[in-house]
Amino acid sequence: MAEVEHDGGYGGRCPPYSFLDESLADGYTNLVMPANLFQFASVTKTYGHVRALDDLSLTVPTGAIGLLGPNGSGKTTMIRTLLGLIPVDRGSGEVLGMDFRHRQLDIRRDVGFAPEDECLFPHVQGVEFVAYAGELVGMSGGDALQRAHEVLDYVGLGEARYRKVESYSTGMKQRLKLASAIVHDPQLVILDEPTNGMDPAGRNEVLELARDLAHNKGINLLFSSHILPDVEAVCDYVVVLGRGKLLAQGAIQELKQTHEQSFDVRLKSDSAAFTQHLAKMGCVAEPRGELLRVRIPADKSPQCLWEAAAAERVQIRHLLPQRSTLEEVFLNAVERP
């Protein structure tokens, strides 16, 4: 794959998206699935001075999609754009084949969305809440009520269905939002940070539900989160955003491949002699900030690093296998000022 050749090719100062945009993104979209879930073409959205989405272009296949990015990276803005809830400054795009600038109502009918912040229809029982959500999408009263019972059972709120929703715990409210998002059996479910404020057990339940919907029930999923393990647990494909730009996208399996023959090394002293020694052994070593990234030939083991160090009398203070592209991109996004 393209990224194996490229991943050593950028330094800490060089913006990672510069190569990911061009090679990785295109490579994966062509590779993974035929149909597109949604696509953006040069979408820019600003709030005053803030560029929430910055000339964003991407095409995303169907399936379980993770939307990963630190706080303020534009995840929610992207979701609102998808749903046609906010006008964009520039650019265009489609969701499920519908232009989000013109067919907002059709998109919102075919999509189920659970917003990130706490929001409730006041003073109703759980089952009325979900039924009302269904009616607002166009279900008849009877259908909506019946479906409400079914999906509440599914998300594990069957016992609490006749309780007023104000009395629900945070975790129950998250599951209630999920239930109201799937009540009309949408083609695409968008969950915006569904694990916010939940304890580990509740979090696992929601992740499991999201995973089940996407993998066993054939519903497309867009799962936004700022937690990498959550996305890994639920999704097959990931889109990483940072400050409104696309940092990476691709199948998680491939982005996560560890680099078995590549290591990050930190030495106590000067590295020039060590580098030369490694070169003689057939290894490629490149400085990356304080670290040295060493790629060793397939027929050699990491032992050769220690041998070289001993020969050149340098001390290795830190030796780790190179991180996966996904971790790297994500950590980079989080660390960027």
Add this chain to the structure above:
Amino acid sequence: MPIFDQGYQHWSGHLAGHAWRWLAITRRGVRTALQSWPVRLALVLSWIPALVLTFVLCMWGLVERQSETIATLRPFLMGMLGRPVVAGPLEYRADIWTLCFHYFLAWELWFSMILVLVVGPNLISQDLRYNALPLYFSRPLRRIDYFLGKLGVIVGIIGLALIVPSTIAYIAGLLFSLDITILRDTYRVLLAAVVYGLVIAFSAGLLILALSSISRNSRYISLMWLGIWMITGTVSYILVWVAQEQRLREGHFGRHGWFSEQFLTTEIDFEKTDWRSLISYTGNLQRIEERLLGTNSAWRKLFDIAPPNTRGSLLHRMLYTQHPWYWSAGVLLVLAALSACTLHFTVKSLDRLK
């Protein structure tokens, strides 16, 4: 064991088009309103005037038929309505129906204000308090659908309190007389009642929605509504009364001026250009009611045949609704426009929520 053992079934039912989406909000809103006991109580009470109206219309049916059943009441009726009315009732049919509906609508206006007070304040403010707007607007629903849906709740409740009972009373009166010409003579009365109900519902509905959207605390909104209803009415009444008293003194009518035909006639003329009644919110609605029903011309017709000693009291009933009706309509329209603007700025789309 996974919690979703119950499984998830796909659903392949039918989804309605977008055009009637507001109806879901209205339906839910009316249902919620009817669950609260103050609303139910107010609704039940608001049906009492309708029962009275039905009874009176049936009685009038007996008068029209010169029925023996009410023979003993004839002297009393002659005293109240005037001899010619009881002697030739068909001629006065439209006027009597008009006046009956006028009294009925005056009561129902009062009940409508009460119902708006108990139903309206929560309509939007509660959604703001519980942050429900993202739930609405992330579904196939425009802001206008949301407003229409909420307005529909007020229209529905006022419909139940005013439009439905007036229609039922009308039909009961019609059936009791078993005379199809009643339809020809009085259909305008029913039309007026229905249109008036809609005017109240839309005007008061927009107003209470606007109020409901400016605060998350529904108590303040109730207070503001009471202010608009009671305080504007009282202020207007006091201003009119002070001016009348002054003219009464200047005209040297003495204490009996209020019964003097001459004084009341000049008052009616004076009120034709008086702005003071415009201050009262319900006064403006009543002006529209007069215009729709034609109450004053019915009074005038009774006035023309009334004995001199009762004419003063008939003139009295024509006061307060003499200014041009379009002044009042203008005031109501300005209020509605202000309300719509308020809604536009307070209920923001998601773009500006944060």
